[in-house]
Amino acid sequence: GDSVTQMEGPVTLSEEAFLTINCTYTATGYPSLFWYVQYPGEGLQLLLKATKADDKGSNKGFEATYRKETTSFHLEKGSVQVSDSAVYFCALSDRSNTGKLIFGQGTTLQVKP
Amino acid sequence: NAGVTQTPKFQVLKTGQSMTLQCAQDMNHNSMYWYRQDPGMGLRLIYYSASEGTTDKGEVPNGYNVSRLNKREFSLRLESAAPSQTSVYFCASTSPGTRNTEAFFGQGTRLTVV
Numbered sequence: 001g002d003s004v005t006q007m008e009g010p011v012t013l014s015e016e017a018f019l020t021i022n023c024t025y026t027a028t029g030y031p032s033l034f035w036y037v038q039y040p041g042e043g044l045q046l047l048l049k050a051t052k053a054d055d056k057g058s059n060k061g062f063e064a065t066y067r068k069e070t071t072s073f074h075l076e077k078g079s080v081q082v083s084d085s086a087v088y089f090c091a092l093s094d095r096s097n098t099g100k101l102i103f104g105q106g107t108t109l110q111v112k113p
Numbered sequence: 114n115a116g117v118t119q120t121p122k123f124q125v126l127k128t129g130q131s132m133t134l135q136c137a138q139d140m141n142h143n144s145m146y147w148y149r150q151d152p153g154m155g156l157r158l159i160y161y162s163a164s165e166g167t168t169d170k171g172e173v174p175n176g177y178n179v180s181r182l183n184k185r186e187f188s189l190r191l192e193s194a195a196p197s198q199t200s201v202y203f204c205a206s207t208s209p210g211t212r213n214t215e216a217f218f219g220q221g222t223r224l225t226v227v
Contacts, residue, residue: 004155006155036218041220042220042221043203043218043219043220043221044156044203044205044216044218045217046215046216049215089155093214098161098163099144099146099161099163099208099214099216100146100158100161100171101146101148101156101158101205101216102158103148103156104155105153105154105155106155
């Protein structure tokens with residue numbers, strides 16, 4: 001079945017460092033891909049998404065490109081801030097139109113001043 | 114604009130007790146979902162409802178029942194709680210089938226079964 005694999009965490013960075021969180025997926029067909037973020041004590045919220053190959057999603061300085069050839073959707077940010085400390089989830093939604101999401105394990109990011 | 118509202122936020126149950134987690138959304142979404150979040154496992158789908166009056170099993174439905182009461186409300190029931198059901202539960206809603214599909218999540222219910 002479909003699955004998502006994220007890099008293990010936690011990830012600890014200093015403020016203004018470059019961030020990469022790796023995400024790869026296995027799916028039949030052409031899923032939509034998402035990054036969700038969970039701030040402490042809150043629910044998940046959509047960070048960015050891409051719906052077809054070579055699409056780039058971006059939001060709040062974060063970017064991810066849908067790479068069909070490597071089945072990847074890595075999250076990047078050029079300069080992280082303390083406020084970016086959160087848990088990041090990569091997810092996919094298949095083409096069944098049910099809206100069901102399959103999530104990766106989540107990666108905890110801690111940014112230190 | 115409340116979005117997705119879950120109650121309660123925290124709950125402690127004894128093994129064998131029952132309870133219902135409530136979820137309501139005010140965005141007129143057709144589809145609603147219950148996920149559980151466990152350390153190192155991400156979120157896993159328990160049940161979902163594609164529309165009012167329909168429900169379907171997700172990846173981990175055993176030990177749970179659901180009711181789609183109306184378009185706004187989708188409840189999750191544990192009939193006889195077990196320690197393995199200790200988790201954080203999230204309700205979500207969306208209207209799939211559009212290019213801008215986004216799932217909206219509640220703040221979660223942290224359930225401990227002792």
